[in-house]
Every structure is written in C-alpha cells, then in structure tokens.
Amino acid sequence: MEFLTRAIEHWGYAAVLASVLLGSIGLPIPEESILMLAGYLVWRGELSLPLVVVLGIVGASVGDNLGYWVGRRFGGPALRRYAAWSWLAPATLEASQRFLQRHGAPAIFVARFVPGLRFAAGPISGMSGMPAASFFIANILGAVCYVPIVVGLGDAIGRGAGPRLERLRGEGVAIEHIVLIAAIVGTLTALLVRAIRHRS
Numbered sequence: 001m002e003f004l005t006r007a008i009e010h011w012g013y014a015a016v017l018a019s020v021l022l023g024s025i026g027l028p029i030p031e032e033s034i035l036m037l038a039g040y041l042v043w044r045g046e047l048s049l050p051l052v053v054v055l056g057i058v059g060a061s062v063g064d065n066l067g068y069w070v071g072r073r074f075g076g077p078a079l080r081r082y083a084a085w086s087w088l089a090p091a092t093l094e095a096s097q098r099f100l101q102r103h104g105a106p107a108i109f110v111a112r113f114v115p116g117l118r119f120a121a122g123p124i125s126g127m128s129g130m131p132a133a134s135f136f137i138a139n140i141l142g143a144v145c146y147v148p149i150v151v152g153l154g155d156a157i158g159r160g161a162g163p164r165l166e167r168l169r170g171e172g173v174a175i176e177h178i179v180l181i182a183a184i185v186g187t188l189t190a191l192l193v194r195a196i197r198h199r200s
Helices: 001-010 013-025 030-043 049-085 090-103 107-111 117-127 132-170 175-199
Strands: none
Touching: 001 013, 001 107, 001 175, 013 030, 013 049, 013 117, 030 049, 030 132, 049 117, 090 117, 107 117, 107 132, 117 132
C-alpha cells in the first residue's frame, strides 16, 4: 500500500496509467483505490482531473483488450491459467462466463463496475468469439462511465472532508494512506457481499 501511494506521489500520471492497466489485466492491484486516491490528489491540486480521467480510461481499456486477445488467441486452457494467476476462484470464473455469454455486449459494460468480473470479461469474451468491435465499443463505454465516477469519489472526499484531513496531515498523519485504506475496505466489502449473495 505504501508503495502504491509513493508511486502516485512520485510518478504521478504514469503510476495511475500503469496501475489501472495492470489491475485491468488481472494483477492484484486495487485499481479502484488508485483512481480514488488520484481523485483526492486532484482536489489537493497535485494532479489534473482531465489527465487522470483520460489516463484511467486508456489504462482500463488497454488492459481489458489485452485480456480479450488472450482469450481469443489461446482459448479455455489459457483462461483457466489466467484465472489462477489472477487469484480468480473457479466458481467465480464459471459464473462470470455464464453471465457474459448470456448477455453479450451489455454485460461487458456492466462488468466494468463489478470487482472480479471486470478483468474476466475480456478473456471470456475473446474465448466465446464475441466480435472485436462489439467488445471494444462496450468496453470503452464502460470505462468512460466508470473512471470518472471513481475519480470523482476521491475528489468528493477531498471536497467534503479535505480540510479536516489536511489538518491531520499537518500533524504527521499520512492522509493518502487513510484514503487508500478506505477505498480498499470499500472494495473488499463489495467483494464479500457479492460472494455471500452468490453462495445463498
């Protein structure tokens, strides 16, 4: 976590792009948390909102399209290895596959907002033979809606609680860590609720 915070502080836009791209590919990087933290840094005036949003959209779209290529080129066996490498449970993979194959391109748009399903959407779509143009359009539309919302949440944290948080920062508290922890907790809570609902 500290590494991610320092990366954004020191590398700025490059860190945002790389983190979102790698998270979309399937590496265990909390891309929601990165985007939210970037939104908070936008409020502090350290990053530009338009650049953060554009780079977030590019990173998310490129990462998903790489996943689509993996599924289209190598098929089911590669998808299972991809899921294991990305820590995706077999039951989640199967449920994701059924959902995406049943609903097609609209499911790609929805998947952008669902942790766990997000990065599986590309490989599954490629493996199932979804036309590249359909996947690309749905994926871009999802990223265009998703990234500004998450970045905006970080900016809203700054606008709503920023002055109080910055006073704590003046007393030596690492505010970036607090924002990042809050975002990670929110992501993990959403995943837990989803897993409980799936079991029931």
